[in-house]
Amino acid sequence: MLELSAKTNLLEENDYRYSLQDVKDPVLYRDVYNYDEVPKVAFNHRRVPTSMPADIWITDTSFRDGQQSMNPYTPEQIEHLFKLLSKLGGPYGLIRQTEFFIYSKRDREAIERCQALGLRFPEITTWIRATREDFRMVKDLGIKETGILVSCSDYHIFKKMQMTRRQALDYYLATVKDAFDAGVMPRCHLEDITRADFYGFVVPFVNELMELSHQAKIPVRIRACDTMGYGVPYTEVALPRSVPGIIYGLQHYSGVESEYLEWHGHNDFYKAVANAATAWLYGASGVNCSMLGIGERTGNVPLEAMVFEYASLRGSLDGMDPTAITEIADYFEHEIGYHIPPMTPFVGRNFNxxxxxxxxxxxxxxxxxxxxxxxxxxxxxxxxxxxxxxxxxxxxxxxxxxxxxxxxxxxxxxxxxxxxxxxxxxxxxxxxxxxxxxxxxxxxxxxxxxxxxxxxxxx
Known part of the structure; x- marks a missing residue:
């Protein structure tokens, strides 16, 4: 049937829903991802509209993804960097959230130190193993939202988890129900989305997530994770590599509102910043970054880059204090002992x-x-x-x-x-x-x- 869209103010079809395609063999897109060749960019000449949300922001993964690629920070270092993130984000909290591990005593001490500061932003969230015990731990710490891993490509479902798509979907939904039972808002990390069967698995899965969310009356945040950096920002690119197509599909066919849609990218092909900006342009409110881009392999989207990307797109820093970027860089070099390549934009010694x-x-x-x-x-x-x-x-x-x-x-x-x-x-x-x-x-x-x-x- 036709329905007037509140977002576009146009009549749109809303009666088509994608269903799970529970294939026997994994779909690995070997024409695009031939392991012995450079991954190819395929075009299908289909365009989707730009649709930047009214509000966009940055989230941080320095104390989660960032820590996975270097020596763990001390609780004192995390507390200091947390204060600098708050200064950088400004009074309107444009550095909206930052995520923590909660596994060890040191992890929990860092969270408690940051909670004791009484800062409104960035909001403290966590990333956990998907177990009931960890959900209870999140609740006991007074944290409202946590990230959970829901790998969505057949590379992970078939090869790593040794499951079928239906088994993986059921397992993920049960995990989300555990989060709801604990009164915790789940942030579902759709790992490896740029190698996933988007309309055969991702959209049907997110549709069921949205239905569970409505029943529980607890929102679900969707983090689209370009785990290997395969995403491309160009228009008219075919899925699964199209960043515009991914963001559009999650909104248009799964009904994910902008404020609950977030992009998490890696920089394996030097496209992390461009992909993150593209996610903003096509409807995601959040882009997930790390300070100095520190993260697995080639790293995450550099947080400092998206501060200036925000200002470029919005025409204003909207209260952000970019001098904190220099303080962050100084702290990493002189207190943590991290070497910043001198030509790195905004933070390298020789950038200007x-x-x-x-x-x-x-x-x-x-x-x-x-x-x-x-x-x-x-x-x-x-x-x-x-x-x-x-x-x-x-x-x-x-x-x-x-x-x-x-x-x-x-x-x-x-x-x-x-x-x-x-x-x-x-x-x-x-x-x-x-x-x-x-x-x-x-x-x-x-x-x-x-x-x-x-x-x-x-x-």
């Missing part, structure tokens, strides 16, 4: 450094010529230059003032004795045949020598 002599000259005249935006205002990261044979006294003075964060009356002029001595040393390096720019470490070592250790860099 220009090296070519002619570029440095332009930067000195007007930094807007070679800087992406006012990085000093938005990130507390002034534009910088690298020292080479063409830098001159002014360039060297500029480098010292910026690298050591010297302000106002503490800044060195190009006539300062330290600047002149360093210029002599720089000229000697290039007179000896050097052609590349000097590294920060080389310059800092020489400045420490020339200044007697008085100047110390603030990275």
């Amino acid at each position: 450094v220009t090296r070519a002599g002619i570029h440095a000259d332009g930067l000195l005249k007007d930094e807007e010529i070679y800087n992406i935006f006012n990085t000093e205002k938005l990130l507390d990261r002034p534009a910088a230059v690298a020292i080479s044979k063409t830098s001159g006294l002014a360039g060297i003075a500029y480098w010292i003032n910026q690298n050591y964060r010297l302000r106002s009356d503490h800044q060195l002029s190009k006539h300062d004795a330290l600047v002149e001595k360093l210029k002599v040393w720089v000229d000697e390096q290039y007179a000896g045949g050097r052609t590349t720019a000097l590294s920060n470490e080389e310059l800092e070592e020489k400045i420490a020598e020339l200044s007697g250790g008085v100047l110390k860099p603030r990275h």
